[in-house]
Amino acid sequence: MELTINSKRVSAEPGMTIYQAAKKANIYIPALCYHEALSSMGSCRLCIVELTKGNRTKIVTSCNYPVEEGIKVVTDSERVLKNRRMIVELLLARCPEVKIIQDLAQELGVKKTRFRIDEYKENCILCGLCVRVCEEVVGVGAISFLGRGKDEKVDTPFHRASDVCIGCGACVTICPTGCIKMEDIDGNRKIDRWQASLPLQRCKICGKPVATRKHLEQIKERFALPPEILELCPDCKRNYYKKQVVAQGHL
Amino acid sequence: MAMISDPQKLEKVRESILKDREKDSGKTQVTVCGGTGCRGAGAEEVVGTFREELGKLDGKAEVKFKETCCHGFCEQGPIVIIDPENIFYKNVTPKDVPEIIKETILGGKVVDKLLYTDPSTKKKVVHEKEIPFYQKQNRLIFGNNRFIDPTSIEDYLALEGYKALVKALTEMTPEEVIEEVRKANLRGRGGGGFSAGVKWESCRKAEGEPKYVICNADEGDPGAYMDRSLLEGNPHSILEGMTIGAYAIGSHEGYIYVRNEYPLAVKNVTIAIQQAEESGFLGDNILGSGFDFNVRVSRGGGAFVCGESSALMTSLEGRVGRPRAKYIHTVEKGLWGKPSNLNNVETWANVVLIIKKGANWYKKIGTEGSKGTKIFSLVGKINNTGLIEVPMGMTLREIIYDIGGGIPNGKKFKAVQTGGPSGGCLPESKLDLPVDFDELTKSGSMMGSGGMIVMDEDTCMVDLARYFLNFLVEESCGKCVPCREGVWRMLQIVTDICEGRGKEEDIELLEDLSDSIRDTALCALGSTAPNPVLTTLKYFRDEYIAHIKDKKCPGGVCTALIEYSIDEEKCTGCGVCLKACPSEAISGEKKELHSIDKKKCIKCGMCRDVCKFDAVIIT
Numbered sequence: 001m002e003l004t005i006n007s008k009r010v011s012a013e014p015g016m017t018i019y020q021a022a023k024k025a026n027i028y029i030p031a032l033c034y035h036e037a038l039s040s041m042g043s044c045r046l047c048i049v050e051l052t053k054g055n056r057t058k059i060v061t062s063c064n065y066p067v068e069e070g071i072k073v074v075t076d077s078e079r080v081l082k083n084r085r086m087i088v089e090l091l092l093a094r095c096p097e098v099k100i101i102q103d104l105a106q107e108l109g110v111k112k113t114r115f116r117i118d119e120y121k122e123n124c125i126l127c128g129l130c131v132r133v134c135e136e137v138v139g140v141g142a143i144s145f146l147g148r149g150k151d152e153k154v155d156t157p158f159h160r161a162s163d164v165c166i167g168c169g170a171c172v173t174i175c176p177t178g179c180i181k182m183e184d185i186d187g188n189r190k191i192d193r194w195q196a197s198l199p200l201q202r203c204k205i206c207g208k209p210v211a212t213r214k215h216l217e218q219i220k221e222r223f224a225l226p227p228e229i230l231e232l233c234p235d236c237k238r239n240y241y242k243k244q245v246v247a248q249g250h251l
Numbered sequence: 252m253a254m255i256s257d258p259q260k261l262e263k264v265r266e267s268i269l270k271d272r273e274k275d276s277g278k279t280q281v282t283v284c285g286g287t288g289c290r291g292a293g294a295e296e297v298v299g300t301f302r303e304e305l306g307k308l309d310g311k312a313e314v315k316f317k318e319t320c321c322h323g324f325c326e327q328g329p330i331v332i333i334d335p336e337n338i339f340y341k342n343v344t345p346k347d348v349p350e351i352i353k354e355t356i357l358g359g360k361v362v363d364k365l366l367y368t369d370p371s372t373k374k375k376v377v378h379e380k381e382i383p384f385y386q387k388q389n390r391l392i393f394g395n396n397r398f399i400d401p402t403s404i405e406d407y408l409a410l411e412g413y414k415a416l417v418k419a420l421t422e423m424t425p426e427e428v429i430e431e432v433r434k435a436n437l438r439g440r441g442g443g444g445f446s447a448g449v450k451w452e453s454c455r456k457a458e459g460e461p462k463y464v465i466c467n468a469d470e471g472d473p474g475a476y477m478d479r480s481l482l483e484g485n486p487h488s489i490l491e492g493m494t495i496g497a498y499a500i501g502s503h504e505g506y507i508y509v510r511n512e513y514p515l516a517v518k519n520v521t522i523a524i525q526q527a528e529e530s531g532f533l534g535d536n537i538l539g540s541g542f543d544f545n546v547r548v549s550r551g552g553g554a555f556v557c558g559e560s561s562a563l564m565t566s567l568e569g570r571v572g573r574p575r576a577k578y579i580h581t582v583e584k585g586l587w588g589k590p591s592n593l594n595n596v597e598t599w600a601n602v603v604l605i606i607k608k609g610a611n612w613y614k615k616i617g618t619e620g621s622k623g624t625k626i627f628s629l630v631g632k633i634n635n636t637g638l639i640e641v642p643m644g645m646t647l648r649e650i651i652y653d654i655g656g657g658i659p660n661g662k663k664f665k666a667v668q669t670g671g672p673s674g675g676c677l678p679e680s681k682l683d684l685p686v687d688f689d690e691l692t693k694s695g696s697m698m699g700s701g702g703m704i705v706m707d708e709d710t711c712m713v714d715l716a717r718y719f720l721n722f723l724v725e726e727s728c729g730k731c732v733p734c735r736e737g738v739w740r741m742l743q744i745v746t747d748i749c750e751g752r753g754k755e756e757d758i759e760l761l762e763d764l765s766d767s768i769r770d771t772a773l774c775a776l777g778s779t780a781p782n783p784v785l786t787t788l789k790y791f792r793d794e795y796i797a798h799i800k801d802k803k804c805p806g807g808v809c810t811a812l813i814e815y816s817i818d819e820e821k822c823t824g825c826g827v828c829l830k831a832c833p834s835e836a837i838s839g840e841k842k843e844l845h846s847i848d849k850k851k852c853i854k855c856g857m858c859r860d861v862c863k864f865d866a867v868i869i870t
């Protein structure tokens with residue numbers, strides 16, 4: 001099907017979102033809570049665009065609006081930009097020290113926020129990427145949104161170490177503000193934010209940490225991998241396979 | 252009741268119920284309102300005492316007794332009505348019960364002290380039907396509450412109960428039912444005002460099985476309780492409406508999502524479902540028609556946001572009630588991703604009326620764009636607090652003055668908030684506005700679920716906006732940035748204004764922020780959240796300016812901006828305020844002028860409340 005984005009005719013497959021269609025056509029739309037590997041939550045509202053369908057124009061979030069034949073989309077109209085600036089002002093007042101927010105503010109020409117910065121506590125913008133990656137990709141769901149409204153936060157149930165967290169670190173990697181910290185010390189992986197401390201498996205050959213034992217157990221259950229390689233670090237694993245390939249005479 | 256297997260049997264059962272009642276028609280009938288409002292005022296004790304005392308009569312008089320749910324005139328509860336004379340007793344206590352039995356039931360005399368006094372004429376009214384509060388109403392939906400013991404299916408059948416269902420199942424195709432509802436132009440009573448017929452048709456046409464029919468009883472607006480009262484007082488009418496809807500849509504499973512804070516509604520509707528299943532109005536092969544439909548009750552935790560359709564369905568699925576984008580409508584992908592049709596309690600009740608009497612009859616009531624009646628909860632600074640049902644298009648003035656009896660204590664009307672926290676405040680100049688969906692929206696407010704809070708001259712409109720913002724901040728689910736951060740910032744700014752820290756640029760910032768929240772919030776809770784601020788800014792802007800520039804609160808409410816003092820000419824030196832003051836800020840000799848020490852005064856207003864000479868003034 002075809003739609004128009006910023007006066008440009010763009011083709012898209014049914015089931016795609018406006019965001020995906022725009023990306024395919026190299027049209028940039030800012031977003032904080034969107035990730036291509038995850039379901040759309042539509043919570044940061046930065047990816048809003050102006051959509052005209054028939055004779056009605058409205059603001060929609062591009063990350064979860066399914067493409068339709070003939071719709072007209074504008075990603076940078078004054079109305080869109082004005083609203084994005086307000087959202088950035090709000091986020092800047094919440095997390096003034098977060099680089100990704102500062103960069104967005106600069107990009108949109110927001111010099112400062114008009115809101116009071118008085119309850120500055122931490123750098124979480126509640127984008128929910130960590131929650132979704134844990135549930136949808138890792139398949140665990142160790143963390144979720146707790147509380148509601150302005151008191152909402154992401155945490156483990158009852159702020160206690162989760163029974164199901166495998167210490168994979170996906171939440172750490174995906175967090176756009178860097179507010180989830182992870183450290184491997186004394187044979188344990190620690191994610192203080194979730195009270196997690198999980199024993200690490202050391203590489204059978206070189207002794208370097210591989211992953212948490214719980215993470216390796218999950219991999220073992222999910223994928224039919226030869227058990228011996230699970231206890232090897234990436235470098236030693238590479239060597240192991242290299243030797244096998246050489247032994248088989250392919251090289 | 253035994254299983255009723257076909258419409259003919261139903262009519263036989265109905266005939267025999269009516270015949271039995273005909274025999275009793277001459278007997279005295281005592282009706283006590285046991286709705287939640289009257290229970291709060293002690294109705295359960297009154298009911299208990301009546302049962303006990305009537306039991307002692309030993310055949311001296313044959314008296315029938317009935318406990319119903321809400322009649323609407325909650326201000327006067329507990330309410331007792333003696334029929335066939337139609338005598339109306341108000342604020343009845345258990346102590347009054349023996350007197351009512353002795354004087355009225357046995358003696359045929361009226362107990363004067365329990366009669367209602369019309370505040371405008373100061374005259375006592377004997378009969379229920381002569382009370383002005385009821386006279387101007389058109390209680391098509393709500394009126395049956397007065398005659399129904401909600402735990403008795405016979406009471407419902409005696410009032411033509413399940414007749415509409417029989418008509419739909421036996422005389423109409425599902426398409427004809429939808430067409431009738433569409434022709435009647437029934438608009439959703441939960442607030443949105445969307446055409447129920449159009450919604451039903453979309454759901455019927457949507458691909459996917461099973462389809463769900465849901466009743467939204469998550470009424471959460473402060474001060475609104477019409478849905479609760481319908482579900483408590485006439486639960487079978489909701490079940491009948493839902494079953495008709497399910498037949499039209501092609502659904503066999505229904506849910507009633509009701510907040511757990513409504514225990515009586517949960518109880519009564521659960522009893523009604525059981526009765527309907529036992530009698531063949533729910534379950535397999537309803538009344539021999541071949542149509543199956545089951546209803547289950549799902550209790551919610553009382554989150555305001557769960558009144559929003561997608562959040563409600565998420566909560567019904569057992570997850571945290573947070574809304575989602577509805578670019579794909581819930582009629583296509585709703586509960587568990589299946590086509591789902593959600594209507595509010597009052598909407599379902601209207602369905603029964605439309606099918607029973609026909610769209611042509613129904614269309615005669617109301618205005619061009621809004622047909623039928625609407626139930627409002629009339630609360631706040633109003634003489635007759637309660638639930639009222641009026642035809643669409645009645646003016647605010649008629650509602651507030653003719654039915655509501657005006658403002659108490661001779662105060663002046665200032666504003667009326669319609670539509671709950673998402674609605675807006677309308678000033679005196681809008682009193683002649685005909686109340687319907689479109690007119691209210693045009694004025695900047697909305698119908699909402701029908702909350703109507705009346706405010707008098709002692710209300711500060713900035714403080715009122717703050718109250719609603721505070722409610723919305725508490726109830727925001729926190730999912731999207733504009734609602735979570737934006738509405739909270741609005742509250743912060745308005746609080747600053749109320750507490751004397753307002754800056755001139757605040758009004759512009761409030762307006763900018765409101766525009767963005769309206770445009771970008773994920774659900775209707777967020778996008779309508781700025782309404783109380785926008786309407787107060789529209790109609791009472793001078794009050795904001797007084798707070799910001801002059802640091803004064805014209806309503807005399809915001810404690811940081813007011814001072815209490817004593818009027819030299821009015822003070823009689825009676826000493827009442829001196830005794831009432833909790834912070835010992837008032838001094839003065841007996842019969843001499845009193846004065847307030849501003850350093851000690853905590854601005855609680857006690858002195859002003861107790862002064863009989865209006866000598867305490869706020870500046």
